[in-house]
Amino acid sequence: MDLYQELILEHSKRPQHAGLREPFEAEVHHVNPTCGDEVTLRIHIEDTAEGPVVEDISYDALGCSISMASTSILAEESIGRPLSEVLTTFEAMKSMLTSKGEDPGDEEVIGDGVALAGVGKYPARVKCALLGWMAFTDALHQSGRETTLSQKQSEEGTS
Amino acid sequence: MTEPSSTPFTDEEVARIRADFPILTRTVRDGAPLVYLDSGATSHKPVQVLDAERNFYERLNSAPHRGAHALSEEATAAYEGARERIAGFIGAQAQDVVFTKNATEALNLVAYAFSNSPHPGIPGSERFALREGDEVLVTEMEHHANLVPWQELCRRTGATLRWIPVTDGGRLDLSTLDELLTESTKVVAVVHASNVLGTVNPLDEIVTRAHDVGALVVLDACQSVPHTAIDVAELGADFVAFSGHKMFGPSGIGVLWGRSELLEAMPPFLTGGSMIETVRMEGSTYAPPPQRFEAGVPMTAQAIGLAAAVDYIEELGIERIHAHELALVERLLAGLATRPWVTVVGPTDLESRGGTVAFVVDGVHAHDVGQILDNAGVAVRVGHHCAWPLHRRFKVAATTRASFAAYNTTAEVDALLEALDRVPQIFGVAS
Numbered sequence: 001m002d003l004y005q006e007l008i009l010e011h012s013k014r015p016q017h018a019g020l021r022e023p024f025e026a027e028v029h030h031v032n033p034t035c036g037d038e039v040t041l042r043i044h045i046e047d048t049a050e051g052p053v054v055e056d057i058s059y060d061a062l063g064c065s066i067s068m069a070s071t072s073i074l075a076e077e078s079i080g081r082p083l084s085e086v087l088t089t090f091e092a093m094k095s096m097l098t099s100k101g102e103d104p105g106d107e108e109v110i111g112d113g114v115a116l117a118g119v120g121k122y123p124a125r126v127k128c129a130l131l132g133w134m135a136f137t138d139a140l141h142q143s144g145r146e147t148t149l150s151q152k153q154s155e156e157g158t159s
Numbered sequence: 160m161t162e163p164s165s166t167p168f169t170d171e172e173v174a175r176i177r178a179d180f181p182i183l184t185r186t187v188r189d190g191a192p193l194v195y196l197d198s199g200a201t202s203h204k205p206v207q208v209l210d211a212e213r214n215f216y217e218r219l220n221s222a223p224h225r226g227a228h229a230l231s232e233e234a235t236a237a238y239e240g241a242r243e244r245i246a247g248f249i250g251a252q253a254q255d256v257v258f259t260k261n262a263t264e265a266l267n268l269v270a271y272a273f274s275n276s277p278h279p280g281i282p283g284s285e286r287f288a289l290r291e292g293d294e295v296l297v298t299e300m301e302h303h304a305n306l307v308p309w310q311e312l313c314r315r316t317g318a319t320l321r322w323i324p325v326t327d328g329g330r331l332d333l334s335t336l337d338e339l340l341t342e343s344t345k346v347v348a349v350v351h352a353s354n355v356l357g358t359v360n361p362l363d364e365i366v367t368r369a370h371d372v373g374a375l376v377v378l379d380a381c382q383s384v385p386h387t388a389i390d391v392a393e394l395g396a397d398f399v400a401f402s403g404h405k406m407f408g409p410s411g412i413g414v415l416w417g418r419s420e421l422l423e424a425m426p427p428f429l430t431g432g433s434m435i436e437t438v439r440m441e442g443s444t445y446a447p448p449p450q451r452f453e454a455g456v457p458m459t460a461q462a463i464g465l466a467a468a469v470d471y472i473e474e475l476g477i478e479r480i481h482a483h484e485l486a487l488v489e490r491l492l493a494g495l496a497t498r499p500w501v502t503v504v505g506p507t508d509l510e511s512r513g514g515t516v517a518f519v520v521d522g523v524h525a526h527d528v529g530q531i532l533d534n535a536g537v538a539v540r541v542g543h544h545c546a547w548p549l550h551r552r553f554k555v556a557a558t559t560r561a562s563f564a565a566y567n568t569t570a571e572v573d574a575l576l577e578a579l580d581r582v583p584q585i586f587g588v589a590s
Contacts, residue, residue, distance in 0.1 A: 035541065036550060038556070064557075065523075125530070
């Protein structure tokens with residue numbers, strides 16, 4: 001079935017950047033109370049002359065293939081990139097996942113995330129796919145970072 | 160619930176039963192016929208129940224126990240008639256049957272009747288006062304609805320929550336009772352048939368020993384009343400809670416049965432209109448049971464719908480329903496046993512067993528299993544089924560659960576097994 005793209009199965013079997021690492025500025029624990037999926041996630045952000053950069057996302061996750069793959073994709077697509085770009089990716093992921101299948105996702109913006117496009121058609125699974133991402137934005141919040149793009153960043157990010 | 164004294168429905172009989180459930184003819188997910196194996200979550204409703212509700216709204220609609228006009232009188236008679244009908248089904252007196260929103264509310268009604276002091280206006284309510292040093296005993300296999308209200312009660316009163324552990328085989332470890340059930344125990348809250356494992360608990364021993372130490376027994380009978388003959392007098396529990404929507408009845412109605420003398424001594428939970436005797440600005444006195452526990456305009460149409468569901472069950476024969484469901488469980492367990500990549504969580508025999516089967520596919524999360532089944536039109540429950548501690552005890556995040564009703568067929572069990580075989584293929588685990 002179209003939900004289980006090969007890419008999702010690969011990510012869920014071999015989650016990229018898995019494991020909890022140091023250094024980190026914030027650690028959060030998120031659960032999906034309907035199914036008991038859990039993720040512990042740490043972030044390490046460094047401020048550079050060009051703005052904050054996501055140096056590391058490390059995690060320990062237990063869950064279905066969709067939530068495992070999505071968290072793996074989050075790490076793979078985000079590590080080493082400017083935070084503003086990662087937030088643009090997050091917005092695009094969220095938009096795709098909550099579009100009820102209307103938004104197929106832009107590979108230029110969300111990379112491997114497009115493999116999760118099929119999730120949009122299954123509202124019960126959207127939470128699974130967002131679990132790691134929500135943990136990531138919560139960790140940003142807890143470390144005192146902005147979790148939404150300013151208007152300017154948003155325009156730059158999508159241009 | 161062990162030895163069905165009757166026979167499963169024949170294919171022709173099941174076909175006739177299915178014709179009463181319009182929803183069973185629909186398709187899901189691009190045209191797959193619906194294979195509904197989630198009646199443990201909620202059952203479907205036969206036209207007889209839908210008609211009864213519709214007839215109420217078309218012919219009798221008004222607020223019972225209020226006003227003296229003709230419609231109100233007829234609605235009151237229909238509502239109280241439903242109470243008698245449902246009471247009769249469980250071997251109870253009508254005045255001992257309280258209507259609630261659902262079983263969760265019924266259990267909360269009992270838990271919130273307890274507090275840290277007796278109610279000054281209700282003689283005998285010392286029985287419902289708990290203090291530090293008192294204990295509430297539950298089990299590790301409780302649904303959250305029969306666990307969290309007791310956790311909250313303990314928090315409010317300073318009482319201590321204890322629990323009976325579950326064995327690897329999915330049974331209560333009653334060898335712990337000597338230690339756990341003592342003079343300090345004031346309440347024993349236990350599930351009759353587990354909504355996950357399917358285990359039917361040995362009530363006789365628990366009830367006897369609880370009563371020996373003076374504890375009250377609160378029974379969650381959500382997964383037993385719809386599937387097996389229940390007589391509250393025989394059960395011996397002090398309170399029995401169940402919901403209507405799992406037994407072909409409407410949503411929005413549940414039942415709490417309680418012993419007359421206990422209901423008499425029990426402080427109210429939800430307060431307001433129609434549960435009072437007199438109201439003054441300084442304070443109020445309360446109506447006798449069951450009205451004391453039914454504040455506000457009640458769910459009249461739903462009570463009438465549930466009475467119609469009881470009629471429907473009795474027409475099919477509860478013994479035959481039980482036999483039918485057990486035959487389906489046996490077929491499913493046998494099918495799962497030939498698939499070494501499946502592990503059943505709960506008893507794998509039919510001894511003291513109800514109509515739910517929970518399992519895990521090794522290496523695949525239950526959500527993913529459910530998705531593959533759903534794609535084939537097979538509706539099962541996935542997750543922790545509101546029994547998270549039980550899942551922790553078995554060290555699984557989630558299970559896949561099939562649960563049965565009278566309208567299910569052997570072909571549907573086979574459809575589940577066939578769809579299940581796609582899981583190891585898709586996820587590349589050993590099969």
